[in-house]
Amino acid sequence: MTIKEFAKEIGVSPATLDRVLNNRGNVKRETYEKVMEKIKELNYMPNKSASFLARMNDFSMAIVFPEHPDYFWKQVEKGIQVAIDEFRDFGLSVSIFRSEGYDLEPQKQMVQQLIDSGKYEAIALSPNDPLDMAELIDDGVDKGITICTFNSDSPLSKRLFYVGCDYRIAGRLAADALCKFLGGRTRIGLVMSYTNFQMQQKITGFREVVDEYDHIEMIGPLRLRQEDYDSPEVFADYFREVDGIYVSSARLDVVAKHLDELGIEQRPILIGHDMTEETKMYMERGIITATICQDPVNQGYLTVKSMFDHLVNGQKVGLKENITKLELVTKENALYYI
Template sequence: MTLKEISRQIGISVATVDRVLNNRGNVKPETYRKVMEKLGELNYKPNKSASFLSRKKEISVAVVFPELPDYFWSQIEKGVEVATEELRDYGLRIELFKSEKYDMEKQKQVVQDIIDSKAFDAIAVSPNDSEEMAELIDRAMDEGIAVCTFNNDSPFSKRLFYVGCDYRIAGRLAADMLCKMTGPGAKFGLITSDASSIPSATTFQLQQKITGFREVVAEQRAQLTQLLKLKQEEYDQPGIFADLFAQVDAVYVTSAKLHIVARHLEQAGLTGKMPLIGHDMTEEIYEDLQRQLVSATICQDPVNQGYLAVKTLFDYLAYNEPIDLKEHITKLELVTRENARYYI
């Protein structure tokens, strides 16, 4: 239904109908009432995309995330690409910024440069460290740049919304499965990473996984006897893992190092003997599941994370859609040897 057809049926000008639809004023109350009644009668809904196209406005979004682990961020990129293809004709422009490894200072500099450039309407960022990034997120928001977080949140910043998993539930899921695999009184080891430029810091995502894991361990009266917080280079030290395996009945890996821990488990001669759970899916982890080095892995829908972050920012900027949800929680899926083929 076009404006021309609506104006013909009501018997008023197209310009007047347009003023009513866009709340531009200068319309008599009786005319306004007639237009709204006719719109209701025709079940008319405005085409927001056509309205946006008519304004010929470009929406520029910077997407910022670490370069590693490549297998995970490539899935995020796929989601961003889907949103870009869907919205390119409506004015969306995307630019990707990959910060080097896990270096927080370099990531902060990337975001600082984006803000200073004044070339972007919005930033979607996966912060290496939630607290360190909060000040820059607040500055961007104060300068009129819309900011969302994805994959890792900065909940105490002014960010508009977060897209990603509930990582506390992810930790609970991991603990629940290990308790079922081991039985009462089991001793668990947990491996996490120091992924920040601050030696004592752990990302919000990892903190939440650990919190959830601890909750279920306490509820099930199991024991978390070992919590290893490793730097990246320490994953190459077999002795650390040999000591861990000797003291526990099962292991949970919160970081993106599940495949590496599986290699150490194999070298220790514990294939199929010690339950091992972690996160994400790669070709290597698929093979580890088939060989019973990994008992299960928890996938977190990265493609949808990339898509939702970009799509929600675009709708907010292009159509002034309110941010009703401050957290867009993506699904968690437990993958085992039997259903792994559907995730690779």
């Protein structure tokens, strides 16, 4: 239904209806209420594409995320590309930037350059360190740039919205699955890297559930630097101390490789996050019991779509957190996640 047709249906002029739909004011209270009541009755939704064409605006968006782990971000990028193809004809141009390594400073420098360039109406960011990045996000927002976060949130910043999973729930799911997989065994371990906000949320949720099992004892955790993952000997003693291990970092396949090569007679149950060809292989060989996937393709797509909707409508986002689903994957359904 066009604006003209809808205005005729309600009994007002197209100009009056346009003022109501776009919150431009200068409409009598009774007329406003009449229009809104009819909108609700007819379940009328403005056409976003038509709204854009009426404004004839172009929008430039930058997307920034780390280069590691490469397998994960390639899946996110698939979703981003789907959204780019969908919205390209409506004036949205998207530039992708991958920040170096896991370090914060190169990413901060990159985001600062994007803000200072003045080329972008919007920036979507997956911050390496959400707390340290908050001030920079706020600076960009104060300069009139719409900024959202995805995959990794910065909730204390002025970011417009977040797209990604709930990491506390991810940790809870990991603990619940691991404790159930243990059967009659009692000792569980936790492999973790640096404690950023994302990692803190996972571990908080994991410990919450473990504490609910009176017979379960937690050993560790094993705290590692990124370079430690290359050394099998770092894991050897810990593997022999526990009956089950949760890998909270993005290195599940690397930990599985070391567990396999060490040839421990009574191997601990191993669960972690994300899916790669290597993860699937270790599942088929019985080294990895399960992994938790966080819908990376949809994260990429929803980030671009949500930003496009906001830029076109010029309205506040209803959902401050667009939480994507978590799914427990075993060897029986692993092929659907590659």
